[in-house]
Amino acid sequence: MKYVDEFRDGAKARILVREIESLVATMGVPDDRPLHIMEVCGGHTHSIFRYGIEGMLPKEIELVHGPGCPVCVLPIGRVDDCVSIAERPEVIFTTFGDAMRVPGSKKSLLQAKADGADVRMVYSPMDALTVARNNPERDVVFFGLGFETTMPSTALTILQAEGDGIRNFSVFCNHITIVPTIKAILDSPDLKLDGFLGPGHVSMVIGAAPYEFVANFYRKPMVIAGFEPLDILQSIWMVLQQIKEGRADIENQYARIVPDDGNAPALRAISRVYELREFFEWRGLGSIDHSGVKLRDNYASFDAERKFAVPNVKIADPEACQCGEVLKGVIKPWQCKVFGSACTPEMPLGALMVSSEGACAAHYQYGGVKQHVAAE
Amino acid sequence: MCLGIPGRILRIDDDAKMLATVDVGGVRRQVNICCIVDDEHPVSSCIGDWVLIHVGFAMSRIDEAQAIQTLKILTELGEAQAEYEAMRLSPPPREAA
Amino acid sequence: MTIAPFIRTRLLGRVNVRTVTLAHGGGGKAMKDLIDDVFVGAFDNAALAPLEDQARFDLAELAAHGDRLAFTTDSFVVDPLFFPGGDIGKLAVCGTVNDLAVGGAKPLYLSCAAIIEEGVTIDLLRQVAGSMAKTAKEAGVKIVTGDTKVVGKGACDKLFLTTTGIGVIREGVVLGAHLARPGDVVMVNGLLGDHGAAILIARGDMALETPIESDCAPLQRLIDSLLTAAPGIRFLRDATRGGLATVLNEVADASQVAIEIEEAAIPIREEVKAFCEILGLDPLYLANEGKIVIIAPSEEAEAALTAMRAHPLGARAGVIGRVSAGEPGWVTMRTVFGGRRIVDMLVGEQLPRIC
Numbered sequence: 102m103k104y105v106d107e108f109r110d111g112a113k114a115r116i117l118v119r120e121i122e123s124l125v126a127t128m129g130v131p132d133d134r135p136l137h138i139m140e141v142c143g144g145h146t147h148s149i150f151r152y153g154i155e156g157m158l159p160k161e162i163e164l165v166h167g168p169g170c171p172v173c174v175l176p177i178g179r180v181d182d183c184v185s186i187a188e189r190p191e192v193i194f195t196t197f198g199d200a201m202r203v204p205g206s207k208k209s210l211l212q213a214k215a216d217g218a219d220v221r222m223v224y225s226p227m228d229a230l231t232v233a234r235n236n237p238e239r240d241v242v243f244f245g246l247g248f249e250t251t252m253p254s255t256a257l258t259i260l261q262a263e264g265d266g267i268r269n270f271s272v273f274c275n276h277i278t279i280v281p282t283i284k285a286i287l288d289s290p291d292l293k294l295d296g297f298l299g300p301g302h303v304s305m306v307i308g309a310a311p312y313e314f315v316a317n318f319y320r321k322p323m324v325i326a327g328f329e330p331l332d333i334l335q336s337i338w339m340v341l342q343q344i345k346e347g348r349a350d351i352e353n354q355y356a357r358i359v360p361d362d363g364n365a366p367a368l369r370a371i372s373r374v375y376e377l378r379e380f381f382e383w384r385g386l387g388s389i390d391h392s393g394v395k396l397r398d399n400y401a402s403f404d405a406e407r408k409f410a411v412p413n414v415k416i417a418d419p420e421a422c423q424c425g426e427v428l429k430g431v432i433k434p435w436q437c438k439v440f441g442s443a444c445t446p447e448m449p450l451g452a453l454m455v456s457s458e459g460a461c462a463a464h465y466q467y468g469g470v471k472q473h474v475a476a477e
Numbered sequence: 478m479c480l481g482i483p484g485r486i487l488r489i490d491d492d493a494k495m496l497a498t499v500d501v502g503g504v505r506r507q508v509n510i511c512c513i514v515d516d517e518h519p520v521s522s523c524i525g526d527w528v529l530i531h532v533g534f535a536m537s538r539i540d541e542a543q544a545i546q547t548l549k550i551l552t553e554l555g556e557a558q559a560e561y562e563a564m565r566l567s568p569p570p571r572e573a574a
Numbered sequence: 575m576t577i578a579p580f581i582r583t584r585l586l587g588r589v590n591v592r593t594v595t596l597a598h599g600g601g602g603k604a605m606k607d608l609i610d611d612v613f614v615g616a617f618d619n620a621a622l623a624p625l626e627d628q629a630r631f632d633l634a635e636l637a638a639h640g641d642r643l644a645f646t647t648d649s650f651v652v653d654p655l656f657f658p659g660g661d662i663g664k665l666a667v668c669g670t671v672n673d674l675a676v677g678g679a680k681p682l683y684l685s686c687a688a689i690i691e692e693g694v695t696i697d698l699l700r701q702v703a704g705s706m707a708k709t710a711k712e713a714g715v716k717i718v719t720g721d722t723k724v725v726g727k728g729a730c731d732k733l734f735l736t737t738t739g740i741g742v743i744r745e746g747v748v749l750g751a752h753l754a755r756p757g758d759v760v761m762v763n764g765l766l767g768d769h770g771a772a773i774l775i776a777r778g779d780m781a782l783e784t785p786i787e788s789d790c791a792p793l794q795r796l797i798d799s800l801l802t803a804a805p806g807i808r809f810l811r812d813a814t815r816g817g818l819a820t821v822l823n824e825v826a827d828a829s830q831v832a833i834e835i836e837e838a839a840i841p842i843r844e845e846v847k848a849f850c851e852i853l854g855l856d857p858l859y860l861a862n863e864g865k866i867v868i869i870a871p872s873e874e875a876e877a878a879l880t881a882m883r884a885h886p887l888g889a890r891a892g893v894i895g896r897v898s899a900g901e902p903g904w905v906t907m908r909t910v911f912g913g914r915r916i917v918d919m920l921v922g923e924q925l926p927r928i929c
Contacts, residue, residue, distance in 0.1 A: 102502045102848060104483035104527065104539055107548055111912040116555040144480060147854075153913025197532075198853075198925035222925070224780040224853065225533025227509060231781075250481075254534045257509060261494070302481050305529065305537045328481070330911040335551065357543040358481075358529050364536060366512045446921035457854075467915050480854045502848025505783040530852075 104357070108329030114157070117334040122159050124341050130161035137163050138340055139430055140298040141283060143170030143458030144328050150467040152330040162337065165430035166460035168282060168386060169300055171247045171275070172199050173452040173459040174428070176382045177418065179275060180205035182411035186242055186273060187218040189409065193236060194220045195229035196244035199456045204449055206416050226258040226272075233262070233270035242405045246275040250302040252394065253367035256374035259396070259403045273405040274395055277381060279303050280311050281392035287319045291431050296340035298333065299325035301355045306371075308363030309351050316349040327355040374400055382415060384452050385425035424451035427460055434461040434468075441465065481531040483539055486510065486523050495520055499530060510535045586610040594694045599724025609722055612696065613686070616703040617710070621683065621718040629683065629718035636682070639742035644679035646670060647738040655702070655732055657776040659768070659787030660863075662735055663705035668792045668863055669814070670739040671713040675794040676810040676866060678749050678801060679741030681713060686720040689734040692727050702733065713792035715739070747801060751828035753808040756899040759875040760833060761868040763796065763882050764890040765789070766818055767846040770860030780853065784845050791864035796885045803881035804874035812866050816920045819858040821867045822905045823919045830902040835895030835917070837910045858907075859920045869897065 130136055140146060146166045149155055155164055168174055180203050187194035187210060194210070201211040201222065214220035219239075223229050226243050233241035245255040255272055262270045279300055286292060299312060304325045315323050322343035326336035336354040343350060353359055374396060381393025396404040418424060422444075423437040434440050434453070444450035446462050453459035457466060484501035495511040497520075513528055513535045514520055528535035587607035589598075597604040614622065621629045636643070650666045660668075667684065674681040686706065690699065710717055717737075768789040775782050793812070801807060813821045818840070826833045842857050850857045864887060870878045875893060882888030900906075905917040 102483070102844070102851070103485075104544060105851070107544075109910050111910060113548070113551045113555065114912045116551055116558060119558055120554055151856075151915065152909045152911045153915035154911075156915075157913045201925060222779050224782075227533045228779075228781055250536075251532060253512060253536070254509075254532050257511060257534065302529075302531060302536070305481075330909075330913070331551070335547070354547070357540045357547060358537045360537070364512050365515070367536065466918055466921060480852075482848075482851045501852055503784060503845035504848045504852060506781060506852075 105329060108327065108331040109152075110331060113331055114334060117331070117338055118157050121162070121334070121338050121341060124338070124345060125159050125161045128161070128341070128345055135161050135163040136295045136341070136344065137165050137293055137430070138296045138298065138337060139165040139167045139286070139294050140326070140333075141167040141169040141279070142298070142300040142303070143173065143456065144302070145298055145300075145326065145333060146170070146460055146463055147458040148328050148330060148333055150463040154330055154333055157334075158337070162341075165294065166427075166463075167286060167430060168383075168428040169248065169279070170453075170456055170458045171277060172203060172456035173424075174277070174383045174385065175200070175203050175246065175275065175452055176384045177204070177206050177416040178382065178412070178414050180209065181207070181416065182413060183210055183244055183273060184208060184213045184218070185411055186405060186409050187213050187220050189240075191240050192219065193232055193239050193241045194218065194244065195223045195232060195241060196220065197246070198222045200244055200246060202449070203452055203455045226255050227261070230258050230262055230267065230270055233267055237269060239269065240408075241270050242409075243270070243272050244275070245272045248277055248279050248300065248303045249306045249371070252276045252371050252375065253306060253364070256370040259374055259400060260370060262403060263400075268402070271403050271405040271408050272396065274375075276375070276394050277383070278377075278392055278394065279307075281389045283312070283315060285386060285389050286429060287315070287321070289429050292429055294321065294430070295344055296321060297323040298336050298340070299323045299351070301325060301327050301332070301359060304353075304355070304359045304363070306364050306367045309353055309359070309361050312351045316351050320349045322349050323351050325351070325353045325355050325359055327358065384418060385422075385428045387425070419450050422451040424453050427453055434464040437461070481529045481536065483527055484508075484530045486526050486528060486535070488524060489520055492520050497523065497535070499528065499535065501530065506530075506533070508533050508535050512536050513538045586615055589696050592695055592697075594690050594692060594696065594699070594724055596692055596724055596726065599690070599722065605722065608696075612699045612703045613720060613722070616700070616707040617686075617717040618707075619716045619718065621716060631683070636742055639680050639682070640744040640747075642743040644674050644677045644741040644743055645739070646673040646677075647736065648673060649734060649736040651731065651734050652773065653731060654776050655698070657788055658772050660790040661702060661705050662733060663702035664709045664790050665863060666735040666737045667706050667709040667713060667715070668790050670737040671715055671792045671794055672812045672866070674739050674741035675797045676749070676812055677741075677743060678747035678810075679743045680798070681715045681739055681741040681794050683740050684710065684715050684717045685738045686717050687722075687736040688720070689723050689725060689730050691730045691732050692724055694732055699733075709792060713794055744801075746805070749807065749809055751809055751811070751825050754825050754829035754831050754869045754897045755808070755871070756831060756897050757872055758808060758869050758897040759872050759893055760822070760835060760895040760897065761870065761875065761878065761882075761891060761893050762813070762818065762841065763793075763866055763868070763888040764864070765841045765843045765846070766813070766862055766865055767842055767850070767857040767860035769863040770817065771846045771849050773861070775849070782849065782852070784849060786843065786845050786849065789862060789864035791887050793864065793866060793887060796882060796887045797866070799881045799885060800868070800878055804870055804878040806874045807868060807870045807878065809869040810866050813862045815861050817857070817859040817861060818867060819856075819905070819917045820919055822917065825867075825869060826905050827903045829897075832898045832900030832902060833895060833905045834898050834900070835905070835907045837907050839892060839894045841890050841892055855924050858917060859924050872896075
């Protein structure tokens, strides 16, 4: 496949690994304090595990898996809200696949479907709109979640619905913004990070400028990275170079896809349809100011939150859950007391075990839980 | 937030709604291309373009020159490494006394 | 001694209505007409014709094929009933035939139990039965007994089929998941993931257009020539639900060995790869209905490959890895990129990712 296979080339991988090894050898990295590089994005986490990248790097580099998995940070209370909407007989609840498994306080959307709710998996919000067109007598709700990458698609779909006069379509909006997330990580006292792999597809929409504060204020290097394994390795190499040279810049490794200024039509659609919420609840990280968006008043008729009364209860994570610490990279998945025992992908206690990009699920599936359970 | 895949625009299905059919390795799907349409790139001109698809929307036009450049850096790195290895393994002969 | 040939002296019944009703499950004339029209006519064979409560076989005749009886059952609840490359009927025959064949048995006879939802059309049933008959003929088996039930609307999803099969294993053929040894070679007979992808696409959730078709096929002839060419083969299993990864983990666990595979060597159709990339699925876990995993001693690998490649259902057969003396029970894969990762059992159901 073009633009994919070339970026999975093993020969070029070896070149990069050699460069990384020689570079690291000149940096005097102490044994007890390896370099910590965080990838923010869930897609990067998945790629890293899928291609076995961590095993290819010298021991002086430790990858810290960040909270950029929108499914993983869905609070229990919001899932309950989804379930309550889905269980209404007149509603067809449409959602992306991996959101269906996140546990609520009583059940997940998948379980609600098994209990009779009309929950349907869609690939695109446009498909949800088609369902609405084909079922005029039902209320179709689309579960809009994701960072800025997916915000434009939901917004554009709402604009399309508006243009076509579709009245039975609404969105349950759970879109979140990346900048407050990164800031929350950087403000976290128990964290020691040396650099970041920036979210490639979020940047495709918002450009590189929004991350300037990371370099200017927090003095940490960030390289906006693509998702193929070569992109990730090259980005790691670029971060290392910055660290070695004592620089802190925002660099763009993913230049073939990410324009410096982002995507104008996408940004226009976003500002037209959404406004920032004052604060938004994140599973594991608590409440973060200005980290979520909601539909503007003139799009109220497309806002499922206003159309349907939802429980809107803030429910704490189970006590045993250490998702927050794993999300911030403070502990590794297998250091969580319930990893692999009370919390498994079949019976997830926390959201990091639900989506295959959550650090815990990725580690469980690809990293070999047997190894760590056996080592205990 | 991530799952995007490169695909090639095959045909325009609806000019007004900016819908096109894209081909990804033999799999075809209708996508919305309004994010990659502008004054320099009107709808009809997009046929044949390589774009990044995410949840049914074309979100970016792939810059071929940048893609080549990214890979070129690595090829050149590889050549430099090979040269260094060659030098390291075969030191110049000693001069006669 | 053979069964005395049965001369059919009664006329087969025929259904004159368009859809199945509860009356068709009632045991009376309507049910007899349904069974005759849909099933008996299609499956037409001497063992079925008497329409007794059981099919009867001469034991000595069975023993002529080998020294052990193989016996298996499987239920089929696939949705949609008809998909590119096959239907529930074809699947029901192939699934059970293959379950027998991978044990080294010659598949001989199948039963067919149908649970039909009220309201299904008779034409649909005739199509399914026709498909079963065609596939049974291809597979060299006879459907000799069956059962039909009709349930009320909503009590089942259109049609559920259960097939049970018996076969006989040749003397000397010993296959088992616990028999793999370090040094053995791991092979598959062709392109993986077609069936799983075809079903997901046919469900229409993703609005994707592709030429992908299910690989559903009866493998008894392929397996027979395989076992003849390479009698030392340790293990065969069809990679159905859970895909290749699940079978490899089952063997690694049962034999307490490590298995290492090469991502670059795994044969997958371009369109299936693209489909997986678009939805964020892993092809190693997609179901197959015409693909087997073979574990053979290294000295017989060449012969096994030649035998498979000579057969239309094995044209793309290849080596994908080996059994090693590494950590027992572990399956690892060297990625196209050069790194190594673990290939574990599928946990839960694979759902498309957004990220």
